[in-house]
Amino acid sequence: AHEHIQLSSELLTKLQILLTRSSFAATVLQRYPQIISLFSEPRFCQPLGGKRDKLYCVFSTWIATAVSEITDEKHLASELRQLRQSAMTLITYYDLVLAQPIQDSLQQVSVLADELIKASYNWHYHQLSQRYGAPKDENGRQPLCILAMGKLGGYELNFSSDIDLI
Secondary structure (H helix, E strand, O other): OOOOOOOOHHHHHHHHHHHHHOHHHHHHHHHOHHHHHHHHOOOOOOOOOOOHHHHHHHHHHHHHHHHOOOOOHHHHHHHHHHHHHHHHHHHHHHHHOOOOOHHHHHHHHHHHHHHHHHHHHHHHHHHHHHHHOOOEEOOEEOOOOOOEEHHHHOOOOOOOOOOEEO
């Protein structure tokens, strides 16, 4: 059963524009119709801008809440994919309908990727620490170090970029 959402006529018009301009957005919204509710949420109804601190706050809170109760790796991967698709659809909307600056899009896509990587790392670190014990050195806990290279490291990731991690 799908939840019924009340959308303003203005938002419906904007969504129609999005669907005519982006086959990606149309495909994602068809696959995950619940994403439509994000467009009317106060935190997402306007472009997020390009300020990294704000983007990290918005994306980290959203992602952490979504994965907080997940107990198996397959479900985590599925949830992270859906979060990525949801956020990329919002960013597409900001680009194609609300005409946000390209630099804001690059920042948003980069911060989103960074936060999804962190969420996956944190989940796996926790699971493996519970199973095998937390890795430690002479100073206590020893976290992994993940380095982002290329466009992600420079906060210039675009819609078709891959990510290079060390």
